[in-house]
Amino acid sequence: MFSRFRSCVLVSMFCVWSSAGLAVEDPVIAVIVSALSANAVSVSVGDLASIYWRKTLYNAHGKPLHPVNLFAEHPLRVRFSQQVLHSHPKSQLGYWNGLYFNGVLPPYTVQSEEAMLRYVADTENAVGYVDACKVDLRVRAVLWVSNGKVLTESPMLHCETLNP
Amino acid sequence: MFINFFRVVVSVISLCVLCKPLFAEEHASFWEGFRVGGYSSADLRIPRTEPTQLKLNEISMIVTWDQGTRVKFFSELELENPVSYDHHLGLHSKQSYVDLERFYLDYSLSEKSNVRVGRFLSPVGRWNQLHAPPLVWTASRPLVTTELFPAALNGLMLFGNVPLQERSLEYQVYAEGLKDQRKERDERTYRDVKGARFAINNIFNFASENAGLNTLGLNLASYQEDRPGAPAYRLIGIDFLLEFDRWELSGEAYSRNTSQGKDAGSGAYLQSAYLIRNDWYWITRLENLHYPAEQNAERWVLGVTKRLKPNQLLKFEFVGGSAEYEDIPRGFTTSFAVMF
Numbered sequence: 001m002f003s004r005f006r007s008c009v010l011v012s013m014f015c016v017w018s019s020a021g022l023a024v025e026d027p028v029i030a031v032i033v034s035a036l037s038a039n040a041v042s043v044s045v046g047d048l049a050s051i052y053w054r055k056t057l058y059n060a061h062g063k064p065l066h067p068v069n070l071f072a073e074h075p076l077r078v079r080f081s082q083q084v085l086h087s088h089p090k091s092q093l094g095y096w097n098g099l100y101f102n103g104v105l106p107p108y109t110v111q112s113e114e115a116m117l118r119y120v121a122d123t124e125n126a127v128g129y130v131d132a133c134k135v136d137l138r139v140r141a142v143l144w145v146s147n148g149k150v151l152t153e154s155p156m157l158h159c160e161t162l163n164p
Numbered sequence: 165m166f167i168n169f170f171r172v173v174v175s176v177i178s179l180c181v182l183c184k185p186l187f188a189e190e191h192a193s194f195w196e197g198f199r200v201g202g203y204s205s206a207d208l209r210i211p212r213t214e215p216t217q218l219k220l221n222e223i224s225m226i227v228t229w230d231q232g233t234r235v236k237f238f239s240e241l242e243l244e245n246p247v248s249y250d251h252h253l254g255l256h257s258k259q260s261y262v263d264l265e266r267f268y269l270d271y272s273l274s275e276k277s278n279v280r281v282g283r284f285l286s287p288v289g290r291w292n293q294l295h296a297p298p299l300v301w302t303a304s305r306p307l308v309t310t311e312l313f314p315a316a317l318n319g320l321m322l323f324g325n326v327p328l329q330e331r332s333l334e335y336q337v338y339a340e341g342l343k344d345q346r347k348e349r350d351e352r353t354y355r356d357v358k359g360a361r362f363a364i365n366n367i368f369n370f371a372s373e374n375a376g377l378n379t380l381g382l383n384l385a386s387y388q389e390d391r392p393g394a395p396a397y398r399l400i401g402i403d404f405l406l407e408f409d410r411w412e413l414s415g416e417a418y419s420r421n422t423s424q425g426k427d428a429g430s431g432a433y434l435q436s437a438y439l440i441r442n443d444w445y446w447i448t449r450l451e452n453l454h455y456p457a458e459q460n461a462e463r464w465v466l467g468v469t470k471r472l473k474p475n476q477l478l479k480f481e482f483v484g485g486s487a488e489y490e491d492i493p494r495g496f497t498t499s500f501a502v503m504f
Contacts, residue, residue, distance in 0.1 A: 046327035047275070049366075055325035055332065058272045062234045082373055086330070086366055091376040091407055093474055097503060098294045100201070103228040103238040148371055 028155055029080055030132035030141035034121050041125040043142050045150045049084050051127055054104050059125060067107040068119050068128040080129050083148050133159035197231035205297035205501035211493035218249040240266040277324040287336035287361045288313050288383050289403040289416040297501035301437050301469050303479050304492045307453040307461055308431030312418050313399055314354040318342040334363040352389060359385030376407025395422040410439040429455045443471040461487035475503040
């Protein structure tokens with residue numbers, strides 16, 4: 001009886017440990033702007049969702065913001081959408097149609113993280129996101145999305161396993 | 165009227181095409197700011213008490229201009245009921261007319277506030293602001309969204325969005341500046357319209373993978389019907405949207421009183437859309453309308469809607485209940501709607 005209890009405790013501990021391990025390995029998403037100061041824009045934690053919902057269209061200087069999305073099925077888009085916008089991209093179709101009806105276009109869509117990096121680097125007031133391990137000198141990470149939270153400082157990254 | 169309308173449209177487009185090369189070099193970005201879109205829908209209606217009718221409901225043209233400055237322009241010109249067919253009148257366009265549905269300029273005052281000047285849809289509830297057939301699950305519109313308040317107004321609106329951590333507060337405060345200059349058929353017209361809508365988005369802050377949009381709105385308005393001796397009204401209402409897993413629930417409820425506090429009508433609807441499979445949705449709606457001096461109405465709507473493409477809906481529905489309203493007859497309707 002006691003050994004069964006001990007086995008249960010060990011199994012439970014293993015489950016907790018492995019789930020914690022998975023959470024740590026869940027790739028961190030970096031919210032990026034251009035590294036060029038002329039193209040860069042400041043993005044606060046509170047504004048991020050509003051920018052991506054296209055409810056905030058301009059920055060503090062009256063310049064239009066250009067949020068960029070990966071295509072709807074991209075795993076990073078799905079995770080970004082669920083963690084920042086609290087909904088799956090598929091369920092947003094009606095919302096984007098409604099916005100189009102009111103003259104507002106949804107965020108521009110790119111097909112890869114490399115395309116995201118290029119677009120954000122070269123576009124004034126563009127805001128995008130990539131796997132935090134793929135951030136390079138063309139862009140600057142301003143926020144990080146990890147485990148459902150938007151952070152202002154980079155968490156510990158484990159890039160060697162993702163990007164050898 | 166139909167021919168005249170197309171003459172005007174063709175003339176304007178021709179003029180634009182002729183002018184464009186002349187200004188191309190100097191003002192290329194000005195012209196690049198224009199976008200044209202629109203939507204259209206067609207119904208086959210088999211009402212219980214009226215003849216069967218096949219109808220092209222509208223051809224709507226949306227023109228926007230956005231050059232990346234603080235100013236944006238939006239217009240929607242609609243040709244209503246361009247062609248209908250029934251076995252009494254045959255093919256005809258007797259109900260056809262042109263309607264300038266929206267025409268406004270937006271100016272961004274700051275990140276969180278904008279001002280709109282012109283003609284725009286009354287910011288009352290959700291359905292009235294998103295009433296285009298490709299955006300709504302049913303061909304029939306809830307009675308309460310057509311009978312109790314003005315659909316559009318000419319005036320000024322302050323609007324914006326204020327982030328509140330995971331949630332956001334959306335506000336729209338508006339006042340009429342110029343009353344409707346034209347009355348269409350039996351349409352009720354209003355004057356001295358003013359009001360506000362406040363909505364909290366992401367109210368439940370769902371973290372589940374199956375979560376969707378969830379919004380709760382509060383609507384306040386006052387206005388007067390534009391006829392001699394008509395009372396001034398005060399309207400209060402709520403609206404909501406809740407998406408979770410395969411379900412989308414939405415509803416609106418309104419109560420209207422005269423400025424003396426007398427009952428001047430009320431009503432509500434509650435609608436669900438359930439994703440069955442392969443983009444087929446099962447639609448259920450219950451609604452009621454209490455209108456003083458007229459018969460109260462209760463309605464139920466049962467139907468299925470297929471999202472053929474992201475911009476196309478095919479709808480089949482039965483409408484039952486009590487009382488007869490001309491625009492929203494009881495019976496069977498199938499409809500196709502497209503946005504372009």
